[in-house]
Amino acid sequence: MFYKKCRNTAATSSNDLFPTRTTTDLSRRRFLQGVAAGGALMTSGLGYSPMARSSYQQPQALSGNHFSLSFDYKKVNFTGKDRIATAINGSVPGPILRWKQGERVTLDVTNNMAVDSSIHWHGMILPSAMDGVPNISDNFNGIKPGETFRYEFDVNQSGTYWYHSHSGFQEQTGAYGAIIIDPIEPFYISYEREHVIVLSDWSDEDPENIYAKLKKMSHYYNTRERTTGDLWNEIQENGLSQTWNDRGMWNDMRMSDRDISDVTGYTYTYLMNGNTPADNWTGLFKKGERLRLRIINASAMTLFDVRIPGLKMTVVEADGQNVESVTVDEFRIGVAETYDVLVTPEYDMAYSIFAQAIDRSGYAVGRLTSDPALHAEVPQMDYAPILTHGDMGMGGMDHSKMDHSNMSAEMMAMMMGGGIEHAETEYGAHIDMLAENPQYRLDDPGVGLRDNGRTVLTYADLHNLDPTPDPRDPEREIELHLNGNMRRYMWSINGIKFADAEPLMMKYGERLRITLVNDTMMNHPMHLHGVWSDLETGDDKFIPRKHTVIVQPGSKISYRVTADALGSWAYHCHLQYHMPGMFRRVVIA
C-alpha cells in the first residue's frame, strides 16, 4: 500500500520539498478538531463530512536511481462501487518517481497482470528501445504477464513529466504516475514548497465498453444536447429566418454545436492525485510561502481548465521545459500536457484548485490550505461551451457568401478550394468534415475560455526561457491532417488510420516543420515521441519545446522538429479513444 492518510502525509511524503514537523502536528490536531466541528461543517454547504475531508490520499514518492515497479490488478472504489484498476505499485496514480538530472536510472517493471503491459516515460528524451511502446519502440514488444523488463537510461533533462502504460486502454484504468526530475542548476525562481497534482478521469465502465458505445452512438455520453427549448429560445431571440440560417450549417453537416467531449462526467469521476472531489485532496502551505504546483493531465479523454480562485498563477514550466514566467488566472491543460505554476498565498486560508472538464460536465477539485480544518469554497462551473458561428466566423448556411478571410473556423464546411488542399484519402465514408481555411489560433484560449473575464494562458504566451537550441530553419515541411468521422467514431491522419498507414520517415539530423491541420470539431492533443516539438509561436529565438500540442478544432498549428533520435517512435493523438486510429509510426534513420 502506497497510500498514506492525510495526517501522515507531511511526515512521510517527499512530495513536499520542505516538509516540516509542525505541519504534521498541525495536521493531527486539526484532524481531531475537524471531527468536533463536524456539525458546523456539514451545514456549510459543502456536504463533505469532516471525516471524508480528511480521507484524501497521496501517492507515495520514490526517489533514487533504481526503482522496482509492478503492474497489479487492484480493487478501487471511486464511486461507491468496487472496480478493478490496472495499478502501478498498488496505487492510482502510481508512485511519484523522483529523479536527478544527470543520473542514470534503472527501472525494473514487473507485470503481474494477465495481459501485456508497458510503461512509456512521457516527455523523456531517451533511446527508442527504452520508450516503452510495444511493437513500435526498438526491440520492445511489451512486458508479458509474469515478466520483468528493465528500463535503463540517462536522465538528461529536468522538470515535470509523467509515465503511463502504452498498452491497451490501461491508462484509462489507472496506469499512470508523475515523474519529477530535479535539475542540476537550481530552478530559475526560488520557491519554498511544492505539490504534484495529477489530474485524471476514472470510469467504472470498461474502456472497451466506452469505445464500443462511442462507435454505436457517438453522442452517448453527451448529456447537454441541443433541445427543442434551445431552438425555441433562439427563434424568440433572433427570429425564425435568422435561426434557420444559423442552424443551417450544423443541420447540413449533421453535427452538433454541443459536441465538446466524447466522454463526459456522465461516466467519469474526475480525480486529483487519485482523489474524488468528495475526498478533496489537500496540499498544505504556510502563509507567504511561494509554492510550486506541478500539474499533470494524466486523463484518458479530458482536457481541463485549471484555476485557483483568489490566487494568480505564474506559469514557469510547460511540458517540463522552463518558460519565461507568465502570470495568468487560468490555463487549459490538454491530455498529457504538464504545466508548472508558482503561487503565493498571502493569507491563512483554503483555496480550491479547481479543474473543470472542458465540457463542464464535472471537475476535479482539491485545496491548498494553511490549515486542514479550513474548507475551500468550490466555485460554480462555467456554462457549457457551445460552438457558435462566432467561433466559425461564418454568417450563415450559404457557404458561397462566406468571408473566407475572417474564417477562423471551429469547423469548416466540406468544400473544395480555399486555403488548403486535401488528399484523396481524405474523402470517403470515414471522414465527415474538412477544414477549408484553417487558421493559426495560437492566441485563442479555446472554446469555453474566450472572454470569460479572466486572464487565460494561450500558446502565444509561451516563450522558452533558454534560446532555441537548434536555430536552423526547417529544411522541409510535412503537413498532416487530423481527420475523423464523429458519428462513425473513426479517427485517422491524412485520412489513413494507423493500421493502414506507412511509417512517417525522418532523416537523422534533419530539421523539419510539421504542420498539423485539424479537420475535425474536437481538440486533439498530439504527442510526438522521442524528439521535441518546438512550437512555432512567433518567437523563433525562444521557441517553447513541447511533447504534446493541442490542435484546436478547425485550426492549424506548426512545430519544428530536430530528428536527432534514431529509431522507431510513436506519434499520436493522446485522447485514449482517438489514439487507435489517429496514430503514426515515425522512423528516424
Next chain:
Amino acid sequence: MRNKPACTVFPICLALTTTSVFSAMEDDPLLYMLKADQLEARDTDDGTITAWEGHLWIGRDLNKLWIKTEGERSDEGTESSEFQLLYSRAVDANWDLQVGLRHDADPDPERNWAVIGFNGVSPYWFEIDSALFIEEDGQENLRFEAEYEFMLTQKWVLSPEIEVNWFSEDDDELGIGSGLAEIEAGLRLRYEIRREFAPYVGVNYERLLGDTEDIAEAAGEDTSETQLVAGLRFWF
C-alpha cells in the same frame, strides 16, 4: 419475438471481440448492436396487438451484416412478419448502402425479395431507411421511412416518423394494388431512463391508399386506423 434466435449469436460475438494487446487498441473492433426501435402494444378495434421493429448488426466501422425485422401479432397469431438479411457498406460519411434479401413469413403466402437500400442520416437530421425490394416474379416495392427526434429535454424525446410503401404491380393474394399502397405515421414520446432503455407512449396511424384502399373497401375492411401505442425502445 421472431428475432430471439439471433441472441445465440452474441456469445460468438463476444468471443471474437477480443482485446488486442498493442501499442494502440485495435481501432476497428468487431462489434454488434441489437436495437428494438419499437416493441409495443397497439390498441386496435379488434383488441390489443403486439408490434415490433428492430435490427441486429454485426461488423466493423465500414462493413456490417444487418438483420432487420418487423411485424405484428394478434391473439389469432402472426399477422405480418418480415426479415431482412443485408450486407451494409458505408458509402458516405452519413450513408450506408444495404443489399441483401427479404423474406415475408406472414401473411400467407410468403414472399421473397431482393433488397437494395440506403440507411443513414440526411441533412437536418432525418434518420432515413429506404429500400427497393424486387420480388421473384417482378413485383417491386419501394419503401421510404423517415424519423426525426425532438429532444424536449435530455431525457424526453418526441419522435415523429413516417413510412410509405409503393408497389409496381397488383398482388391479388395479399390484397395489394399497384401504386402508392400504404402510409403509416407515428408519434412517440419516450423517456430515456438510459440511452439504451426508453419506455414510450404514442399514437400510430395507418392508412391504405389507391387501389389497395379500393381492394380493402370492397372486402369490407377498414382502410385506416389510429392506434394508441405503448412500448419499449432498447438497444445494447
